[in-house]
Structures are given as structure tokens and as C-alpha cells.
Amino acid sequence: MIFFSCQKVEMEPIADEETPFESAGMAKTLLGKKLENPYSVTNMRKALESFRSSDPKGREAADFEIEATHYYVRLFTESDEQLLRLEKDSLYLFDYPLDYEIDSLGDYYMDPEVDPEEGKWYYTSVPVDYRFPDIQYEILEELFLLDEEDTTAANGKLASLDFLYELEEESLRLTGNLKEPEYDKGTSGEASRAKIHPQGYVRVWDTERRKLVGVEGVKVRTRRWFKYGRDYTNSLGYYRIDNRYKRDVHYTVFFENASGFKIWSSTVDISKASHHVGKHSRYDRNIDMYTDSRAWRFATVNNAAVKYRNYCGRFGIGLPPSDLRIVASDGSGGGAAPMLRRVWGFYGFTSKSKVVSFLGKVAGMPATILGNTLLRFILPDIIVKANSAQGTAAVYETAFHELAHASHYAKVGNNYWIRYINYIVTYGVYGDGTGNNAGLCALGEAWGYHMGYRLTLEEFGNTNSRVSLSAFENFDPLKTGDKNDDIRPFKPLFSYWNGWIPAGIMYDIIDTNRDWLRSGFYDDVAGYTHKDLFNALDKDVDTPQKFRDRLLKESGNLDRADLENLFEAYYWK
Template identity: 30%
Template sequence: MPLRNVEVKSRRWFTLGQARTDGNGRFSIGQGYRREAKVFVEFKTERATTRGITFGTLARPWELVLPIRHQLGSYTGSQMQGLRYHFSYQADATTKGALSWTAATLFNTVDDMYAYCAASGIPTPPANLNIMLFSRLTSSAATPMLRYLTETSLVSQMISQTLTPAGQVLKAVVQRQLPDITCRYEGNGEALLTDELDETFFHELGHSVHYRQAGNLYWTGYITLIVEAAAKRLLDNSRTSIYGRKTDNGAGLIAVSEAWGNYVGNTFAARKYDAINLNIARFNRDRLEFQTPNDDPDDDDRWIVYGMFHDMTDNTTEPPATGVTDNVNSYTTIQLYRAMQPDVMGVRKYQQRVLSQNNNRQASEMEQLVTSYRW
């Protein structure tokens, strides 16, 4: 698969060249060199800047500051003609090759995300996302949107006004390093495969699209709830979900927000793999179609309503084993998204907003659907 929309750069001392790969992974650098020059890919564009740590500690702190780069090699002018390079999968997640593989997969997924958002009528992710990739430092993936929160919050702006010019520069530098999205790319002792990364990246990028509409106050509350649940899980040494319990205050907000992330992640992954691997595409759609809600407050796979979002848009018969009553079939992804407003902090509130924005279409069927999801 070609590596799309990344920067390819060449350098020999102070002579630099630069180009962007196209949709077929092709690039052309006009700068010539008489002697060998280094050629490398830099995973940084106006869409995202990717940084990464290849170890479980901060043994290489500069990796948190500099964008991920992958050197293709050193070449003379004639060797650069028709240069081809293959990013190969490496199972050892602590290697630079595995980090580069993950970054390459990410940038292709970002490119797909923009295309699928346009096709669905929803906004694209915010520009200039800071995306941090870790082999072991984090436990999973998250979208805290920290750089966006600190740079756009009123409190941050007020603090900036009290600083000297030098202090403002330092604050801006620190803020630019804060992650908007983080992802652990190791699972079960090995680097994640492409399809696993695709679903994860689509999921987290979907959250960033939600952030664009929900805003800072909503997102601060959402992230706080997840941090509190994680802290409680750690202190109690319990097996409670990382999202807490369904009976917790704020569980409804999490149920809706994570449902959107799951819906986008699996739907867009299925769409991508329709043309690549039908088994993977089917797996992603089945995860949405076969969600089986129950009343276990500790099982977030049952009370986060990601299957409900899919059921609102599909036109297939619900599998009887799920216990879900799905007679809703007239909604689209953009209509689901428009209801994800800053004041929608629960499943029933979401139901009300969807109906009010769409002339109460299929209201009785919506009531049956939400009720069968145990809310």
C-alpha cells in the first residue's frame, strides 16, 4: 500500500530538498546533489505531527519533542532516480522500525479518515493534531486533546496575559508538545498489525471530530471522568471497567462519547477493508451488529451503546441473540453526529436530540431501540 501525504526530505549539509508524496506514494524532489545526500521521511504535516517513544521509559526524552523521522538511506543524484522504499512490519515494538511502521500506518489512516469524513458529510479531525505513539508507556489509546485544550481555554489565555514575552514563548513551546491523541502500538508482546492500528486510529480520530463540536468544557468533563475511573480502579485493585461503572455519575456521557468512537472506528475500518480483506471488514461490522446489551454495570462492552449507533443507520435484520429491538433504519452518520452537542450528556438526552433535530422521525421505533439497550 503506498504511503500517502507525508514529507520526504533530502539533505547534504545546508542543501535541502523537500516533497510531499501523492495518493500513489510518489514524490519528486527537484534539488540535485553531486555527492551522497540523506533522504528521509518526516511524519509531520498540517494534519498531524507524530512523535514516539520506543521504550517503556523516558530514556530518550528528545523523542517527545522531535517528529518521527525514518531515514531511507544515503544516495547520489543518479541513485535518487526511481528511488523506492518499503516499510516492513517488525514484531518487536521496541525497535525504530516498528515505530516507523506504525507512523506510516497512521498517516495512511489519517488520509483515509479525511476521505471518509467527506463522504459521510461530517467534519474532518482538527488540523495539526499532536499524536504520540508509545510501545509501552501507556496502556491503550486515548484522545485527551491536551494541546487544543490548553491553547484554546480561557484560563490558558488569561495566564498568557500575565507572562513576560519570554514566558509566553516558553509556555507556547511546552503546550505544543502536549498530546491530543496517544496510542500504545504494542499488544500481547508484539507490535499491532495494520488492521488493528487502523481501527484504533479511526476510533481516536473519531473522538477528535466529536471534540470539534463538543468543545473544551465537555471534553474536560469527559476526560476527567475517565481519569477518575482509572484512578479508582488502581486504588481499589479491582476489575472495574476503565470507564467506571454504569451506575457512576457521568456514565451516560461516557456511553455516548465512546459509542461514537466505536461506531466511527469499526464503520470506517470496515469500509476500508471492503476492498482489501472481506473477513476483516465483516469482523468490524459484526462487532457493531452483534453487540449484546445487559445490565452488568461493570461490563462496558454491554452498556456503551456503540451498537445502537450502527442500528440507527443500518437496514438489516437484527440478530435475535442480541435481544435488541431494531426497527430504526432512516438515519445517517451526519445526523448521528449533529446530535453530539455539548449539552448531550446521556443516552436518553441523545435520543431526544436526534428526534428533535429530525422531526421526531421513527420516534416509537427509537424508543424501542434505546430501551432494548438497557437505558
């Protein structure tokens, strides 16, 4: 059903009370007074009449006519599918009204009319010929927006750009919105009136390298009233907005990467993670995020995901799904790869209680914040606890670990992954190695832990604050049967680690060192690569023994005796 209204909706303030968003550490957007819209057809016509009465523009004003070119609208999304439908139209969507002063631009706006569990309003402007999808919407106001490429009036008369600029200025003046000086400080004449493409760098503080590094592939969006612009940062974090402005603009960084993955701040907010920079000059604007900013975790997880995709190409590992949804939550250590967007609703995984149980056990998330919003809008594939107190290397290690699971998922599919999730729900994270599908868990976690540590060493070298190569190589295999001995990585890993999950076996397969493992057993395996490891992670390979056999089959029995001896050393004969 489509709901249509030409009535302007007045926003009333809501009472201050704790919300799930605030419980998740999110800040609320606070609006100030309602502004008179200078771009409404009504006010633009008043500006035109002002010109005609004082006759500053002569014949040009007399001949010009104003009709609506756009509508100021809001659209109500009740599901993830509806939001994606709007995004496919390349609309600039805002979760707060655009004709209010902004006292504080936070992470979410609480609409006084809507229960956030039911859906969300998004505000934007659309051309008058826009074909609305089959969702609820309201037209709030008719707009007249300048088109610098087509200055034809409604009556077919051509107008000069100078005339349209002056008309815009007059409407801003009449509505009380011409608050900024006409000329920029330190400039004069035409240079001060020039329209500029905002540009700069988006950077994040790397605690390992002790310097700012570029944030790659994120979207920078600008807005001044109903004029929008955007660009994606390059590998250095540089952006140049695709629209020009004559005055200050609002800057926002959205963590929806150009490669396809998107980052959320929590499991309760349906909007993608963002960093609201505020209103600043249209000239060069660098956007830097240090450890005291909540955006640090979004930028750091973003860069880790970009790096992981690059390492996949380098090591011959399959990429995870390109449209991953990653929650970068404000927590310390740990994560999960439930791949909910893929597996939710499939046979064997249709219970909300299972989702709550899984995320509670693996990601430590309380059931109180895992409401309907999680299942209707977010459906995260990956969750990374990423607060800045951990440092860059620790966040990268967790992200690499979970992204390695996502690559594994992309190869084995939903049925395999549901078995993985159900094992964790049934046995409490990893169990003791004796339950049904314990071998599947052992293999999956061995791959995840290996990739997490191995890529962290690759990225930061052996002097990083998370893991040393000597400790990474020093794994003590244990027998199954004790849930307390599933895997003990001792993070940060600087001495040794152990467990019945054979997490050290992956590196033993690909390294060239002869290591002592336990009494009577050495690692003499050589000749395998990361590509060989990943190629053997097939959907019918659900135990370490099957993984060993697939490696041998695909390699022509390369170093067979040593490989079989290695798996026996890890108690997976």
C-alpha cells in the same frame, strides 16, 4: 533574551547511560569526528586563493570576491511555541550538528550541554539578513553558499556557474571532503556531472493487502552539507525533491502530513517522528517500510489518519482539528484522545497529576516517562499504540476510533472534553456507569467504538483480521452497575460484544436489518445516516437519552417509536 556568539562550539561525547528516550525504544544519533567545513568563508577563500595561485580560471578568479552569504547557526527552543515560531520561517531544522560525520543517525541527539527536560538545540543555516526571533541562538560559522540564480560576487562582479561549481569542488578537495568519485558509476562526461532532482516512492507494507502501499502526504527531506530539499508525497507516495544534487544525499522522511497533522514517536521526544534513510544516490530512491522497521507504525498511523479524513467527507462527518498531534507509540492495542494541546491549562484541567492519571489509565503509560517534556513540547491530542505485531487493520481500527473522538471534540469544545477526561480520571477508565457524567462517557465511547469498527470494515472489507460484520452487528446490551461490564469488544471481534456502554446502538440506528437485541426487543429503526449521528453530537448532548432526543428533533421525529424502543433495549430509556 537573545544570546549571540561567534565562537565555534566543540561537541564532547557524553557518557553512555539509559535515558527516557532509550526507555521508550528510541535510538540515539551517534556522531563521529568533526569535519572541516568546506563552505565556511575561510575555506572558500582558501579555495579561491588556490585558483589564483595556479591561475586555472584566469581573470574570473582574480576578479571574484567572497563574503558571507549565510550563517551556520543553532537555535535553542524552550517551548513548543518557540519551535513553531522557527517552523513558520520554513527553516530546515536538524537536532544534531551539521559539520560532523554521522556514525549512526537515530531518533534523537543527546546534546552534552543540555538537560532534555529544559529544551533543545536545532542546527541550520540562515541568510545573513535573517531576522532572528526572540530566542537564544548562536552563530557558529560564516558561510559562502552558491546561489545558482544569482552569481553576483560581493564586489558586484558576475561569475559563471561553471566557475562556482569548480570553486566548490576545490574547497571540498582542500578540506578533505571530496571522497566520492567525480563521475557516477556507469556514466561519463556531462551526464555524470548533471544535477538531479531526487525522486521515488515512500511505501509501507500493508499486512491486510499483503503488499506495499503509498504513504500519503509525508515530507521527504534531503541534505548534503548546507544544501537542502524537500517534497510532500502524493496519494501514491511519489515525491520529487525541489532541489538538485550532483552527489549522494541524506534522505529523511518526516511524518508531518501536508494536511496539517503531525506524528510523534513517543511522549518523551519533542521532535516529530521521522525515518532516517541514510546517504544514498541522488537518482531514483524508493523508501519502503516493512514490519521490522519502527517507521512502519508512523507510516501506518499516517495513512489511517489520511483515510479517516477522506471518510469524513464521504459520510458527512465533521473533520477533527487539522493540526492534530498524534503519538504513535510502540505498544499493543488501545489509545486515547486527551486533546491535550487544546484543553491543557483550561479551568478544571491544570494539574500534571491529572494528565499522568488519565494517560496511565487509558493509554497504559507509566508516570516515569510523562515528564515536563510532555507538557512543554508535545501535548498530544491523540495516542495510538501501534506496534507492527498487531497488523495494519488493528492499527487502523484504533486510529479510526481515536480520530472519531477528535471529530467529536471539534464539535463540542474544551469544557465538554474536560468533563470527559475528569470522568475517566475519577472512575478508572469507564467506571460502572453510575458515576457523575457516566452518560457522557457512554455516548462518547459508543461513537468511538462504532466508527473504529465501521470504518475498518469499510477499508478492508469483511475478511479482515480485526472485525467481521456479523460480529459487529451482534451486540448484547447490559445494565449499568458493573465496572467489568463497561465494554467488552473481544478484539479481534469475530463473535459478539457487550457492555453497558451502548456501542452497538449506532449501527442499529443506521442499518436496515431487523435484529433481535434482548427478550422483547428488536431493532426496527431505519432511515438515519452517519451524518445524522454526527449532527446530533452537540455540546449540550451529554447522555444517550439526549442524543436520542436530538436525533428525533433534527429528523422531524423520524421513526420515533422504533428509535425510543431501541434505546430502551440498550437500557438507556
